[in-house]
Amino acid sequence: MILLTVLSLPFMVREPVDLPPIVSVELIRISDKTNIPFAPKARKVIEEVKKEEKRVVSEQAPPSAKAKEKPDRIPMPDDKKEKKDLVKKKQNPQEIKPQIRQSSEFEKKEIIDTNQIAALIDKAKEEKAVQEKTSNKLTQSSVKNSFATGLTLSEEDALRAQIFGCWSVPLGLPYDDNLLVRIKLQLKKDGTIMKSEILDHERMNKPGQKFYKVLAESALRALRICQPLKVPLTGFEKWKEIQLNFNPTEMLKG
């Protein structure tokens, strides 16, 4: 009887409340670094300067009091020469004056550089040729792969093209790192993903593998956005398991 009463209580039949996920939040304190202490002073001074423009012209240099002080001359490592030498150098206007106003490191006469245009063009051609060679190689390997696996070339191309459209390549990745994410998928007949497994998943949480993690996450996002994948109507047994190798190196190189 007691058991029956307890079971008939309303809280026993109520559906569980959908509580928001409890996620630990890391609390960080920020020091007050924003304010540049002397800046308001500088602004005030600037305003004063605007009012008294005529006087400003004759006023002193940037670093207020200390700038007026004559600092000790820095001893140079090969400073065996007497002061006379140094005075001579200061008095040499040809060396100093043009350089004072020059903010560029390129001397004007050097700006016009007309040499080796042909060589440049040749170099550009060479680079292009090398690039083309590389891309050709890739295509060939894809074709080989296609024959070996059982998907026809057009089936593989359709799948690849679909994923190209879904994959936002993280452009911030380093282009010279060897980043390759291999994902094994188990598919349903309609192309929806039953299971996805990152084959090198242990790299995801290793220190120093942030880029790999970012790349893997982007690849998984692409697959979720893309599904159902464009799979052939026949031959389910062949493609029910499939491995996708995400490699952005070429794209990142530009």
Added chain:
Amino acid sequence: MKKIYLIILLTFFKINLVHSLIEVDITRGNLDPLPVAVSPLHVDPQSDIINEIKTKELGENISAIVEKNFKSTGLFNPLQKDSFVQKPDIAHLKPRFEDWRLIKAQALITGKVLIKDNKLKVEFRLWDLTASKEMLALAFTTTPTNWRRVAHIISDKIYERLTGEKGYFDTRIIYVSESGPKDKRIKKLAIMDQDGANTKYLTLGNELVLTPRFNPANQLVTYLSYFRNLPRVYLLDIETGVQEVVGNFPGMTFAPRFSPDGKKIIMSFAKDGNSDIYTMDIESRLVEKITEHSSIDTSPSYSPDGKYICFNSDRSGLQQIYVMKSDGSDVKRITFGDGLYGTPVWSPRGDLIAFTKVRKGRFYIGVMRADGSGERLLTENYYQEAPSWSPNGRVLIFYRETKSGPKGEGFTAKLWSIDITGYNERKITTETDASDPSWSSLLSK
């Protein structure tokens, strides 16, 4: 015997299975920036009202800065808020992922703001909408006037989580503010946040200032100023405002720059009509000569590990870039292309050297590997130079002069940024004309 047959059979079957696995290489994707929804941060109704910072609008203002930062990277596409489907406070508790996916967002940022007892607490969460899970959750406390920095720090944290590399938003840029005609140019030292906000002028413009450079280790700046045509190297502490003259060198000095540990200044120094590279220990003021050559050696820049120095020299006849060990030994020329190379700056990541190249009267900003290979010219113009790296080595800031008048008379100098892919060139808004920018390290580490 039967067992052996079975094992052989199973092994054969397994190998067969392995061979049958279809592999497809995905080597291309779209270059579209990642669509991100930045929900306005929810302001807790129990917050104290501070008019100075507009408490009620604080959530929207913070999210607007985050959005602007993201957009400036070229890596993210913040979506229009009109299309948002959930209120900020509810989305922050638990987003309806399927609804957010409808507007094609792939990541969502939500947050909450509370001001109590003159303390600002900002909490934010980053959600992966395709996986329906949270990626990051952080909270910050600070003084309310620091709210802009909080927005930049949030941007940095999200950027790091989504790209794998440190952000560069909680940083400053120091530059030379310019005004007046070219022959009577007034140059002041100015500093601003990386997004162009909070501009402050640090000098009055009575004297010529050149080449301000941040210390990569702290908020110290070194720059050159001329007093009665004599160059002086100054040190300026941005936090305290204290300035000091570190060198009154008996000759011409150029391009002072800090070593990676911030303990030395490296610069070129002209003596007897010849320019060589020197270092000076900031504490002891001891000067050491690094190069000894009859040619003009200038623009030295350390590698981030401090072991190497890149610089430009005309020792081969034309101005080219060289790399040597930090003691001056083992000098190697790394550029052999046509044209002139200058202003080499080693990336904080150590992988690349940025440079200015001049060819046929046109100026290029480019990058190459530290051995000189893989040269890539990122941008080309009538006149531009002085690249400076963002602290994460992803973006370069430089200045560009363009003719301003319709007939080509007059000119303006402005700051521009470009990332190392060359995809994302942007003009940085400054109050005046600007040149010689230098990017600080992250304020919050």
